Amino acid sequence: MSRETGFAIEIRERYQDVAGDRWPAAVDPQPDELLSSWLYRLAVANGVAPRSFAGVLGFCGGMWSARLDLRLPEDLAAWLGARTGVASEAISAMVMSDGALTPLLLPLRETARRSRSTWIQYCALCLANDRAPYFRRSWRLASRISxxxxxCGLRDRCPACRGGIAPFAQTDLIPHQVCARCGFDLRGAAMIFVEAAARRLERSIDDICKAEIAKSSSAIHEWVALLLRAPAVAGVGSGRPLANLSTSARIRCFERLAQRADDGPVDAVARRRRPTLAAGGRDGLIGRLVDFVDQHQRLPRSARAQPPGVDLAALLAAYGCAVRRGSRSTRRGANDGALKSLAA
Ligand SMILES: [Zn+2]
Ligand SMILES: [Zn+2]
Structure with a gap:
C-alpha cells in the first residue's frame, strides 16, 4: 500500500475546546416567555428532568424556578448565557421585574384550596398552537383572566386532577405542558367562556397598567391597590385581595364589575359623570382614580361595606377608553365601540 492510498488522519480540535461550556441543545426564548418556562424547556431538551435541573443550578427543589422568575442573580444569568448562547440580558428580561406590578403577581403556592389562586395560569389553545409550547409572563398576573x-378564559389548574401546574417538580423527561401530577396534556383542556364585557374590562385594565408604567407615573401604585380591592367592590371572594383568588373567582369578579358598569343601579349618575371623565383625558382620569382610592380609604369600615361599585367600574371603563384613544389611535380593536359607549 502506497502512502497515497492510505487513510488521511488529521488531528482536529478536541470537542471540549470547540463546544466550550455550551450545552448541546440550544433553546431560544419565545415572545413574552416566562423565565421558568424557558428553563424547563432548556432542561428537557438537554436530557435533564426539571426537578434534577434545580440541582444543576444549585437549588434544592421546591418552587425553585418560580422563585427565579421573581429574582435572577446577575451571575446566574451570565452563567446560563455562557452555556446556552442566549444573551444574559435576554435571559434577565424573562424575569417578572416590574416592581409596580409586583402586588398583582399570583403568590407562589405549591398547593392551593379550590377558591384560592395558584402561581400560574395558562391558555390551552395557546399551548396547543405553539410550535414549542411555552408559558407567558402575562399569565402570572392576577389582573389577567382571559x-x-x-x-377564552385562562385556567390555573389541571382539569383532570384539579392540582396547580407544577413542572418544577417533574422528575421525568416530560415537557411542561403535561401535568406533572397526573400526566394530563394541558393542551386538551376545554375552553372556558368569559363574557365579552368582562374581557373588555380586562383589556382596559391592561392598557391602563401599560400606559402608567410607560410614563413612570406614581399613580400606578394607587391604581394597583385599587385593583387588588376589586373583589370587595364586586362582592366576590369574601373580601380577599384579587391576587388570592382562583382564576374562576376572578372571572366572576370581572363579570360582575363589567355588568355594573353597563347597567348599574345608579346609572343616571354614572352617565352624567362619564362625559366629564372622558373629557378629562388620561391624566384627569388617573387623578379621579387616585381620588377614588383616597376617598375609599378615608371612609369608615361600615361605609366601605357598601362600596361604590358602579363608580369603580365606570372609571375603569372610561379610563381605558381614554387610554385607547390617546395611545392606540391606529389600532382598531373590536371592543372599542362598547368602551366608547360607556364614556359617551
Ligand atoms: Zn390563547
Ligand atoms: Zn393533573
Missing amino acids: CFRHG
Missing part, C-alpha cells in the same frame, strides 16, 4: 388572542 387570552387576548383566543378570547
Whole structure:
C-alpha cells in the first residue's frame, strides 16, 4: 500500500475546546416567555428532568424556578448565557421585574384550596398552537383572566386532577405542558367562556397598567391597590385581595364589575359623570382614580361595606377608553365601540 492510498488522519480540535461550556441543545426564548418556562424547556431538551435541573443550578427543589422568575442573580444569568448562547440580558428580561406590578403577581403556592389562586395560569389553545409550547409572563398576573388572542378564559389548574401546574417538580423527561401530577396534556383542556364585557374590562385594565408604567407615573401604585380591592367592590371572594383568588373567582369578579358598569343601579349618575371623565383625558382620569382610592380609604369600615361599585367600574371603563384613544389611535380593536359607549 502506497502512502497515497492510505487513510488521511488529521488531528482536529478536541470537542471540549470547540463546544466550550455550551450545552448541546440550544433553546431560544419565545415572545413574552416566562423565565421558568424557558428553563424547563432548556432542561428537557438537554436530557435533564426539571426537578434534577434545580440541582444543576444549585437549588434544592421546591418552587425553585418560580422563585427565579421573581429574582435572577446577575451571575446566574451570565452563567446560563455562557452555556446556552442566549444573551444574559435576554435571559434577565424573562424575569417578572416590574416592581409596580409586583402586588398583582399570583403568590407562589405549591398547593392551593379550590377558591384560592395558584402561581400560574395558562391558555390551552395557546399551548396547543405553539410550535414549542411555552408559558407567558402575562399569565402570572392576577389582573389577567382571559387570552387576548383566543378570547377564552385562562385556567390555573389541571382539569383532570384539579392540582396547580407544577413542572418544577417533574422528575421525568416530560415537557411542561403535561401535568406533572397526573400526566394530563394541558393542551386538551376545554375552553372556558368569559363574557365579552368582562374581557373588555380586562383589556382596559391592561392598557391602563401599560400606559402608567410607560410614563413612570406614581399613580400606578394607587391604581394597583385599587385593583387588588376589586373583589370587595364586586362582592366576590369574601373580601380577599384579587391576587388570592382562583382564576374562576376572578372571572366572576370581572363579570360582575363589567355588568355594573353597563347597567348599574345608579346609572343616571354614572352617565352624567362619564362625559366629564372622558373629557378629562388620561391624566384627569388617573387623578379621579387616585381620588377614588383616597376617598375609599378615608371612609369608615361600615361605609366601605357598601362600596361604590358602579363608580369603580365606570372609571375603569372610561379610563381605558381614554387610554385607547390617546395611545392606540391606529389600532382598531373590536371592543372599542362598547368602551366608547360607556364614556359617551
Ligand atoms: Zn390563547
Ligand atoms: Zn393533573
